[in-house]
Amino acid sequence: MDFAEAQKEALGCRRCGLCHSRSQVVFGEGPLNAELFVVGEAPGFNEDREGRTFQGASGMLLDRLLGSIGLGRDRAYLTTLVKCRPPGTPPRGPKPAEINSCREYLMSQLAAVDPKVVLALGDLASRLLTGRKEAVSRIRGRAVPLDGRFVFPTLSLPRALYTPADRALLLSDFGRLPELLSAERPATYGTLNIPGGETGAREPAQPELF
Template sequence: MDDVVSRASALRVSAQEAASCERCALAEGRTQVVFGSGDPDADLFLVGEAPGFHEDRSGAPLVGQAGELLDRLLASIGLARADVYLANVLKCRPLRSRDPLPQEIASCAPHLLRQIELVRPRVVASLGNVATKLLSGRELGITRVHGRARELVCGGERLVLYPLYHPAAALYTPAMLRELEQDFARIPTLLGAEAPDAAAAPPRAPAAAEPVEAELVQLGLF
């Protein structure tokens, strides 16, 4: 318990440091820093791309329509927002919600890696291309790697990296949504828990051409 309290305290300090961050030009146009929210001792850590309009205004990550879909996906595996930790790669909203620039990702990555180090989740679910490429250290797109778990090390801890489609991308694409739902249904297995309806969520077989599950990714603070 003391360790949990200590890590939660360190996470608050990290949030205070991020609130005054000016490592890139995004600091000039933000309403506020969107650091992260949820259980500081969560087993599941979900990483999105960057704050959008609603996140910038509310200060909370992954809200709006995409957030509502995420809430439904979490409920389907017996979880709620209070049970997980949510954050984005970028802590400030890019103007007009454009794609993050490489320099912005590099500037903000230490904040995210520190969050993962302090929360110590069992599974880090990277939502979409930006989070997946950063945390995997590879340029493979999410279409190719979604639903395929691999091992990574962050802050000396061995974790599972689990790439998923971003809920925002699946909102208006039924086929992508079905795949996201199927991939999400595997999360309880990765967490070591029993799925609410195991019969409805058969394990996803890895593609023989690319056995990424055996690959170890080493992450460190920049």
């Protein structure tokens, strides 16, 4: 499935039960020639309302982190493992079957953008994109050469929002991205075969960003 076909199908997707908890599909955004590809877990309250990735406090934190290395969000492709908001306030994490339902969309995005660096935010994105089972807290900040690109696992934005120590670690990890973005693509031919495996609620209060 090519990018245009994936986007068109995703916007009306009913592959899993998340179609019942969303207001709208949040497919992703950014230039298709971006060298940095950022993958979060799932849309939240603000993303579901706006139809855009990484909004609200998490989006503000991401903007500041990107700014700390001289990038704007207009120079990265931003997306999530699943394209619809899971139910609950706050939303629960996506289930394996839901992630698998969106797998083809994510692979189409990766193929179209062909980034040099894939930033995997949080445990689910880290495990899916690196193929490793360890918690992201154990492997964060280490670039994994895979499919001719670097997969770089780090902590999730919501986790960093609520824990100052994790926020400092996330900032430190972002500091490594310029080095990876300026490096040659890794000389690896290994391929990761990724396994197929309530709207309108009031947004919870969120803490200061830094």
